[in-house]
Amino acid sequence: MRAEEEFDCVVIGAGVQGSFTAYQLAKHNRKTLLLEQFLLPHSRGSSHGQTRIIRKAYQQEFYVQMMEECFKMWTQLEKEAGVKLYRQTGLLVMGPEKSEPYQLIKNTLQKHKVPTVVLTQDNFNQHIPNVRLAEGDGALVEIPAGVLYADRVLRTVQEQFQKQGGVIRDNEKVTDIKPGPLVTVSTSAGVYRAKSVVITAGPWTNTLLAHTALQLPLEVVKINVCYWKEKVPGTYHVKQHFPCFIQTECEETKEHIYGLPANEYPGMVKICYHTGGKTDPDQRDQQRDRSDIDILQRYIARSIPGLIPEPAVVESCMYTLTPDHDFVLDCHPTYNNIIIGAGFSGHGFKFGPIIGKLLCELSLGEVPSFDLSPFRIRRFQANTKSAL
Ligand SMILES: Cc1cc2nc3c(=O)[nH]c(=O)nc-3n(C[C@H](O)[C@H](O)[C@H](O)COP(=O)(O)OP(=O)(O)OC[C@H]3O[C@@H](n4cnc5c(N)ncnc54)[C@H](O)[C@@H]3O)c2cc1C
Numbered sequence: 603m604r605a606e607e608e609f610d611c612v613v614i615g616a617g618v619q620g621s622f623t624a625y626q627l628a629k630h631n632r633k634t635l636l637l638e639q640f641l642l643p644h645s646r647g648s649s650h651g652q653t654r655i656i657r658k659a660y661q662q663e664f665y666v667q668m669m670e671e672c673f674k675m676w677t678q679l680e681k682e683a684g685v686k687l688y689r690q691t692g693l694l695v696m697g698p699e700k701s702e703p704y705q706l707i708k709n710t711l712q713k714h715k716v717p718t719v720v721l722t723q724d725n726f727n728q729h730i731p732n733v734r735l736a737e738g739d740g741a742l743v744e745i746p747a748g749v750l751y752a753d754r755v756l757r758t759v760q761e762q763f764q765k766q767g768g769v770i771r772d773n774e775k776v777t778d779i780k781p782g783p784l785v786t787v788s789t790s791a792g793v794y795r796a797k798s799v800v801i802t803a804g805p806w807t808n809t810l811l812a813h814t815a816l817q818l819p820l821e822v823v824k825i826n827v828c829y830w831k832e833k834v835p836g837t838y839h840v841k842q843h844f845p846c847f848i849q850t851e852c853e854e855t856k857e858h859i860y861g862l863p864a865n866e867y868p869g870m871v872k873i874c875y876h877t878g879g880k881t882d883p884d885q886r887d888q889q890r891d892r893s894d895i896d897i898l899q900r901y902i903a904r905s906i907p908g909l910i911p912e913p914a915v916v917e918s919c920m921y922t923l924t925p926d927h928d929f930v931l932d933c934h935p936t937y938n939n940i941i942i943g944a945g946f947s948g949h950g951f952k953f954g955p956i957i958g959k960l961l962c963e964l965s966l967g968e969v970p971s972f973d974l975s976p977f978r979i980r981r982f983q984a985n986t987k988s989a990l
């Protein structure tokens with residue numbers, strides 16, 4: 603056991619959100635410790651894998667506004683670290699032309715002057731060969747959207763954190779949190795005291811919050827991350843300018859289906875279903891629901907004819923869902939020096955830099971630089987269990 607150490611801030615969980623928060627705190631000259639239960643890097647949470655979509659195509663304006671600043675922060679990090687983290691591919695959005703989600707996305711992009719090309723049934727295949735646009739579907743391409751190299755992002759931000767003097771201790775699980783003016787954090791290897799603690803524990807958030815008598819309405823689901831083989835290698839490759847895509851709803855389902863161009867595994871395209879079976883994060887391999895794969899197979903056979911409609915690789919990942927699918931970015935309702943960043947609901951990666959900044963501001967007691975009302979805990983009022 604190490605002697606009890608004191609930090610300005612302890613961040614629990616070295617996924618994308620905890621890593622960016624720790625980095626921001628260190629940049630603000632705070633003595634910061636980033637704790638991770640597993641040996642880094644690992645694939646047992648939500649931030650692993652090679653790729654994530656970055657986009658502004660959202661129904662809600664507040665996400666577009668956050669992404670305006672966030673795109674700049676990604677570029678800044680690339681410059682600072684001298685590493686390429688983002689590749690522009692464009693994002694194709696398809697969905698029933700008259701449906702509310704499709705119309706809202708289209709209007710929000712136009713309102714915020716995001717460079718967008720609207721395609722028609724007639725010219726669709728000139729721009730996007732090898733995809734069948736369903737009858738009645740609208741299609742648009744958000745030009746600046748693209749792919750983030752996720753694993754590389756984590757490595758980079760953790761290295762930058764350490765360069766700023768931050769300390770990472772991995773393979774060290776937090777086992778207890780005792781609130782107070784100085785919060786006491788116990789782990790499998792030691793005890794720390796800190797002026798503030800940030801909980802960015804992804805699917806394990808409620809396990810940690812149990813030590814503070816709070817439970818949030820979070821649901822953890824397992825996502826089958828499926829890769830599909832191209833019939834002719836190269837058809838949907840990033841070098842052929844095949845974009846990322848989101849199908850908002852279709853004949854098979856009302857849930858999103860999304861994909862990224864072939865890149866990380868030669869000849870294979872990642873296409874996933876935007877939800878999955880409920881799971882306990884420590885038992886995720888026991889969750890074997892494959893109903894999403896049936897839906898994907900039917901969708902791919904009908905809409906993406908250049909792929910073999912049988913997944914060639916299936917990996918797994920988890921979403922931590924809130925009831926409204928908006929994030930939790932807030933102080934603990936009872937202890938304002940415990941900050942919570944959670945419930946990223948399967949779309950939080952692209953926001954990493956700005957979430958790090960906002961959680962840093964909350965933990966320094968500053969007024970946050972964005973309106974956090976969509977992300978406050980009090981919106982759950984009826985379903986937040988507090989024993990206090
Ligand atoms: C298949 C899939 C596709 C996605 N696609 C996109 C996309 O295209 N674009 C996008 O923007 N987002 C996407 N997302 C969402 C995004 O990846 C997540 O929102 C994000 O990774 C969540 O990060 P996190 O830091 O909150 O959680 P995590 O990455 O899970 O990090 C939490 C960390 O806390 C650690 N921890 C937990 N408990 C303890 C403890 N007691 N002690 C110490 N450490 C602990 C965990 O081990 C873990 O490392 C996708 C997610 C998945 C699963």
Ligand SMILES: O=C(O)[C@@H]1CCCCN1
Pocket residue numbers: 655656657848858859860876948949950
């Ligand atoms: O966050 C994203 O951009 C993707 C889009 C589709 C659902 C999964 N996440």
